[in-house]
Amino acid sequence: MAMDYERYILETLLDKYERSALARGKGGNRRIWLHFNQRTMPRYFDDTTARYKEEINGAALALERRGLIEIRWVKFEENNLIEKVALNTGRLDEAYARLKRRPRAEQFQELARLAGHYARGAAP
Numbered sequence: 001m002a003m004d005y006e007r008y009i010l011e012t013l014l015d016k017y018e019r020s021a022l023a024r025g026k027g028g029n030r031r032i033w034l035h036f037n038q039r040t041m042p043r044y045f046d047d048t049t050a051r052y053k054e055e056i057n058g059a060a061l062a063l064e065r066r067g068l069i070e071i072r073w074v075k076f077e078e079n080n081l082i083e084k085v086a087l088n089t090g091r092l093d094e095a096y097a098r099l100k101r102r103p104r105a106e107q108f109q110e111l112a113r114l115a116g117h118y119a120r121g122a123a124p
Helices: 006-019 051-065 088-101 103-122
Strands: 033-035 067-073 084-088
Touching: 006 033, 006 051, 006 067, 006 088, 051 067, 051 084, 084 088, 084 103
Parallel strands: none
Antiparallel strands: 033 084, 067 084
């Protein structure tokens, strides 16, 4: 079963974004990064085959072409080894749409609206 690496990268970055101060309007010009290491991307470092690394590189390049992420390559390993990727916070709407996912803030607003609606007729 092939893994959808584009989805994994984008989901991970959006999860980090939603937990960040940036999502709450703080944090200035900070960026949301996903560092590629043994913990975050174990298949990328699989020494038995280059297949996973090539698939992941292809997925990251496709996301970069769409303008959703920026890739930072390991020095002297451009187009071979990814060090980390950054979420393009200027294109969040497109990232959410690509995943068919609603932003967390939008979900909370809907929940607050529903709670307010049901609280109007509730006993004190």
